[in-house]
Amino acid sequence: MFMVPIRCNIRSKQLQSISSLLQLDGRFSEQAKQLHDVLHEQYAALTLKEPSNTSVDRVHPNAQAIAASGRRWLDKHLDDTMRCDMLAQRVALDPLDQQGIPLTLRIRLFDSGISPLHYA
Amino acid sequence: MIQQATLNGGAGPRLNKPWRLPIAEAIVVVQNTLTLMSQKRLHGLIHQGRLRLTSGLGIGNVCVISSAGAFIALEAEQGVVDVLALSHEVGHALAVEQQWHQGNYWPDEVVKSEAAAIAMEFHVLEKSFSPEHYHHDLKQGRHLFYGPWHLALHRFELGLYSMANISPKTLDHLWQECTGAFGTAMDGWKYIQHFYTSPFYLICYPLALEKVFEL
Numbered sequence: 001m002f003m004v005p006i007r008c009n010i011r012s013k014q015l016q017s018i019s020s021l022l023q024l025d026g027r028f029s030e031q032a033k034q035l036h037d038v039l040h041e042q043y044a045a046l047t048l049k050e051p052s053n054t055s056v057d058r059v060h061p062n063a064q065a066i067a068a069s070g071r072r073w074l075d076k077h078l079d080d081t082m083r084c085d086m087l088a089q090r091v092a093l094d095p096l097d098q099q100g101i102p103l104t105l106r107i108r109l110f111d112s113g114i115s116p117l118h119y120a
Numbered sequence: 121m122i123q124q125a126t127l128n129g130g131a132g133p134r135l136n137k138p139w140r141l142p143i144a145e146a147i148v149v150v151q152n153t154l155t156l157m158s159q160k161r162l163h164g165l166i167h168q169g170r171l172r173l174t175s176g177l178g179i180g181n182v183c184v185i186s187s188a189g190a191f192i193a194l195e196a197e198q199g200v201v202d203v204l205a206l207s208h209e210v211g212h213a214l215a216v217e218q219q220w221h222q223g224n225y226w227p228d229e230v231v232k233s234e235a236a237a238i239a240m241e242f243h244v245l246e247k248s249f250s251p252e253h254y255h256h257d258l259k260q261g262r263h264l265f266y267g268p269w270h271l272a273l274h275r276f277e278l279g280l281y282s283m284a285n286i287s288p289k290t291l292d293h294l295w296q297e298c299t300g301a302f303g304t305a306m307d308g309w310k311y312i313q314h315f316y317t318s319p320f321y322l323i324c325y326p327l328a329l330e331k332v333f334e335l
Contacts, residue, residue, distance in 0.1 A: 066319065073316040074178065080288045086316050088286040094319065102281055104319040112231035114327060 060103055062093035069093075139203045139258060143173060143196060146203045150210055153247035161217045162210060165190060168315040170213075173199065180313060181205045183212035183237075185227055190216045204241050204262070228322065234328035238266060242332065266329040272299045277315060289296025 060066070069089045073080060094102045101116065109119050147166065151159055165171055170189060173196035182193045190213035194201055215228065215236035227233070241262055245255050276298040283290055288307070295309040314321045322335065 033167070034204070067317075069321075070317040073313055080310070083310055083316070084286050084288060084291065087280055090316070090319060091280050091283075091286070094281075096281065100281075103276075105278075105323070108230070108320045108324065110325065112229045112324065114231065119323075120328075 060094075060107055066090055066093050066104070140200050142199050142201055143194075143201050144207075146201050146206050147205055149248050150207055150244055150293070153244050154214075158214050161214055165192070165213055165217075173201070178313070181209055183209040183216075185216055189213075189220065204258070207241045207244040208237045211237035211243075214240070230324045231327045231331060234324050238262075238325070238328050239332045246273040263329070266325045269299075269302060270301065270322050270325040273312060273314075274320075274326070276309060277320060277322065280315075 069086050072078070072086055077080065094104050096102055097106060109116060125224060126262050151162060155258060168188065170191045170194050174193050175196055178191065180196055184191050192213055194209060214234060219323045242259065245259055276294055279294045279298060280286065281295065291302060291309050296306060299308060309315065
């Protein structure tokens with residue numbers, strides 16, 4: 001019997017993938033049934049807990065523009081006007097989600113496997 | 121392939137006691153706390169030219185992943201470096217090298233990577249020989265730096281999104297509101313590179329600190 005490591009911070013999306021793989025591979029269908037049931041339960045529980053976290057598995061639409069603007073920090077003639085302009089641009093290019101969390105922050109948390117519930 | 125991993129949170133003046141040594145001495149301090157395997161990896165990194173000292177570039181202390189392995193750029197003043205900054209970047213580098221030796225070439229996510237770096241700072245503090253009270257102060261300082269200080273910086277960063285008008289005056293006000301308790305200068309927001317170049321990187325430090333002491 002093969003083992004699927006289950007970590008306490010595994011994401012619902014990963015559980016979904018494991019679950020789908022088990023279903024697709026007929027060789028393990030018998031042995032994996034119990035495991036599949038457990039995974040299915042955990043997946044259902046996690047998707048209820050993390051509805052918004054699962055929606056950020058994508059690239060920020062303005063990532064390049066934010067990075068390009070921020071890189072002006074290294075400009076030799078950096079002054080307060082430029083600093084304010086960079087921060088204003090960053091905010092303008094970074095949409096808030098329904099909970100008022102900026103997308104860049106949402107992606108940071110998602111990439112680090114941090115649940116927004118834990119962050120809050 | 122590049123992974124940013126800098127230590128440039130612009131500490132409040134009372135948080136970070138300096139532990140500065142000439143680079144050769146700082147390396148010996150760090151080396152002496154490491155296992156033989158890690159010593160060998162750090163030795164390789166130094167002798168392959170993957171540790172460089174910089175001055176006045178304004179990019180902070182950095183560990184990046186190159187095709188040749190981890191590469192560290194460390195700020196120095198006339199060859200003198202901050203031992204904990206060196207420890208931090210060595211923590212990043214050794215974590216990467218260890219992964220490569222295990223056949224994992226995918227960079228760690230930020231919180232995990234910062235946890236490895238912060239853990240190395242505390243490890244060096246724990247294992248090196250200096251007056252104990254001084255080390256105690258340094259440890260306390262690192263806790264304050266990575267915890268409350270970076271949470272204050274995060275509050276400032278989030279506060280930007282509620283501002284109707286971003287100007288030096290309104291930023292000074294928000295900065296005082298968020299970091300005033302640390303006795304910082306009025307215009308400290310100007311000098312925190314991450315606000316401009318790495319949105320919400322700073323919140324990863326308190327999350328990483330939490331991870332270090334969870335283990």
